[in-house]
Amino acid sequence: MARKTVVTGSEQQAPEPEPVRKSPEFSIDNPELDDDLRPQSLKEVIGQRKVIERVRIMLEAAQTRGDALGHLLLEGPPGLGKTTLAMVLPKELGSDFQITSGPTLRAPKDLLPYLTRASEKSVLFIDEIHRLPPAVEEFIYPAMEDFRVDIALGDGLNARTVNMSLKPFTIVGATTRSGMLTAPLRDRFVNRAHFDFYEHDDLTTLLIRNARKLRTELTEDAAQEIATRSRGTPRKANNLLRWTRDFAQVRQKAGPISGDVAREALAMIEIDAIGLEEMDRRYLMTLITVFTGGPAGIQAIGHSMNVPPDTLEDEVEPFLLRQGFIQRTPRGRMVTAAAWEHLKIPPLK
Template identity: 50%
Template sequence: MSESSDLVMPDAADSERAAEAALRPRHLEDFVGQPVVREQLSLVLEAAISRGNVPDHVLLSGPPGLGKTTLSMIIANEVGGSLRLTSGPAIQKPGDLAAVLSSLQEGDILFIDEIHRLARTAEEMLYLAMEDFRVDVMVGKGPGATSIPLPLPPFTVVGATTRAGLLPAPLRDRFGFTGHLEYYDDDELATIVVRNAVKLGADLTQDAANEIASRSRGTPRIANRLLRRVQDWAQVKGNGKLDLSAARAALDVFEVDQRGLDRLDRAVLEAVCVRFGGGPVGLTTLAVSVGEEPETVESVAEPYLVREGFLVRTPRGRAATALTWQHLGMAPPEQSDTLFT
């Protein structure tokens, strides 16, 4: 990497992280949506604070972008502890985890994103740390190796996962509270968009907020991203006001349609319908036809398309539904092997 890149990229990354952080609520009462998880978590935190203890370990599961990282920040803020952030893929050896754990102070919150991707050897160390607040450090090698217990101050692990089914049972059972985050409805997303527009200093109308919310796929992260893109359009192409016409024009520029489908989503649907007659078609073949990796199609586009009823997964592959043909403005073939016939 060039010297100029080293100078520019960190600042760009810092500014992007700063923009994201500025939009995150700091208190549980300001967190919009997830009423069940919010109430349960409030009880857990208030009880722990009243007893003078650290809260039980917390596991948050659900699709990406729904607020798991934000909730971890809120937990740290509510209990007055420092937040340490890491991720499962970053901890591949017990020594990596030991270095993180040994730096914790009493009452700190350790947030582990994608915790289901922890290395198995690191999991074993985490079990002991979560239960007994200690880690065993091996000194030396071979027959002369010695295990030295290292006590840890009381702390709280907040684990986040998008694949709760991949968590080993021993790890899952060590969490005192488990919350599952659901997709947001349009009213909740509109509330989030309006609040964040105020934080950004944007002049946003309610109609524009509703339009952004309806195209955000039930996900606050997407809603925040679309809000910033509409603000960009209004600043460069419009008069600075984020009204309905500006929102629609901006979202058209960034290829987000009325149902929240983006370029990849529509490419997948068009491939199934136009190239494969509505399916069924295998994942690998479908990915090649749209020029993407199978993992990208399966993890990025497919979950929303299946949830909204545009695609169905069958033993023979992916198939289009009647909604897909209608959305694309196309007539299904008279003789079709798709499931809607």
């Protein structure tokens, strides 16, 4: 049963939703869009081919029927384009768009303005939806299923319930930790899409296109250098692109950014050929020099590095695990032979 929200005169006024975002069409000659690297239509989205193809079918089917798009859950690691895709959908539908995030919706009254202002076939994007409080999550159930909300007015013997109908709209939720979603919320999304890390070729294409948006130019060699060090993440690739552009503007002066300049720029911020950063190497060297390669507990490693253990778990270990440089065992973390080889250190006998 959906939990009811009580609205009384003593409660604070609910915050106004963010205004609907309407982005102008991209033009290489429009200076206002120099730093707007997000695609403006579905055909401009690079990578995630399986996800884009399924979304294209959903959009075409909904537009053919004249219905609102089914609720969509986007899941996957950060920086892979979930928010980008969510912002493209209303442009394809020609509808309004509202955006909020799970942590900001502390009570049902915080969500209510977004629901009541949702126009027909509009899109409401909730980022980090796994962080919705239980009361807000239960309040959103009838809105997703029946496009209605139950509002309790007053208190005590004078309380009464008002059933408010909503216009058919679409909720797009994004989460980096889908395992934290409750089953009732997850099952109310009729469509789900999982984002994977990007291939180097897709990142190379993305970088060359975004370089033009930043009014610069990359050689193929430079784009590949940045792509291979971007950990398969477009957000990381764009950040490195901006740094390389700034570096080239000072050191190269003119002409397309060459591979040599890109390598020199990335070396200055201590990112190696496969994307390892200074903190990653510190982690590996601590395991090797202090714990002779492991096993070692994350708390012990964190204390040795003077870094919070949760920072290591969330920001350092995922990429090292993907590269096969460490193992998580019941006894603790261990360095693999691949890490010794990459760091050019002979394994201990």
